[in-house]
Amino acid sequence: MSLRFYELAAADPAVRFSPHCWRVRMALAHKGLEAERIAWRFTDKAAIAPSGGGAVPVLVSGETWLSDSWRIAVWLEESFPDRPALFAGAGGRGEAGFVKNWTETVVQPGLMRLIVKEIHDALDPGDQSYFRESREARLGERLEVLHDGREARRPALREALAPLRRTLGDQAYLGGDAPLFSDYIVFAAFQWARSVSAWPILADDDPLHRWLDGIGGLYGGLADQAPRAA
């Protein structure tokens, strides 16, 4: 089955930084699936219109257009049950839902306010004004103001990562001895940050580095070796 995968791209089309796209990229690799990767920009709604939405990731399989990283992961799990599992069954999928919601209410909003100016700067010029306008409206602040004040906000994010840090002090992955989709959900947020920013989110001695390095090295260093804007 041939798959096409629309990924958000920066000005440099080789730089694919979206956290939701990285979840899918890791999930595809976990399943051992190849996909034709297609660079997509915020302003290119027409290309993904058959998905019914206006955002990536979008995965296309034959006549099936799928959007939303969670739904894509569930579809991959159901469509390729003989490949390595992304979820620990139905119960584990429920618990992965909690990891997803924690990531989307704590980690991603926290990171966004630290790196939003650098995301903007990495974007294709055609995407920059859309991005600035929508994000400044959502965040209630100019990107430059957020950027200038980020040092003061970093300790709160580091502290908010405590449950992740404690868990990964006790076990190798969120999925226990081996990574599951829940690991990729959180990892993808960090991959997003380092794709556009070299500014250190974590302290050098943060034990989370071990886990991040482990996932970054999976599948031939897929994430570690991906092109970055920073």
Add this chain to the structure above:
Amino acid sequence: MSLRFYELAAADPAVRFSPHCWRVRMALAHKGLEAERIAWRFTDKAAIAPSGGGAVPVLVSGETWLSDSWRIAVWLEESFPDRPALFAGAGGRGEAGFVKNWTETVVQPGLMRLIVKEIHDALDPGDQSYFRESREARLGERLEVLHDGREARRPALREALAPLRRTLGDQAYLGGDAPLFSDYIVFAAFQWARSVSAWPILADDDPLHRWLDGIGGLYGGLADQAPRAA
């Protein structure tokens, strides 16, 4: 196999409020296991000395003394594999570990600062001075000062529950369609609060009530009908 279960008790020995003990109580019910429940007080270290620790829950099975709610749950899962599962396999146990650490770094500390004075007031007089001294040292504040300022701190806890609220808007339980130990971990924190305090932690219209009511009604209303100090 006969089980003995040491539970923290309030001045009224029928009131068992410890969140860690409630995790085990729900886990035993989930497995359909009976245990002889023994009231324990903070100052009664000798009674549980064979567990190697000084805190409850302690579960005793023959010559085996187990402490720590997580280790007890893992032991129950391994010892009674034919009973309903507490974890969605090894991967789900990993993800439950994240739920545990989120509960212990976000939910329980947040609740503690709201209800600590009421916990104190519910305790057996013999436990009160130990509790006051140790908790005031840990929290860096007099119990009465924490109590008087709690209204101002409640909104932050409600907001910190966002990932739980979002997850349980999408699905019935953290474990998906049916409760798992991860559900009991979080539920037990709320059971702790209502066992000693009638002060409303959540807004009346919080959608979390549906989930709390659902678990409270399980196993013949085990948690809903448990004696409370408040």
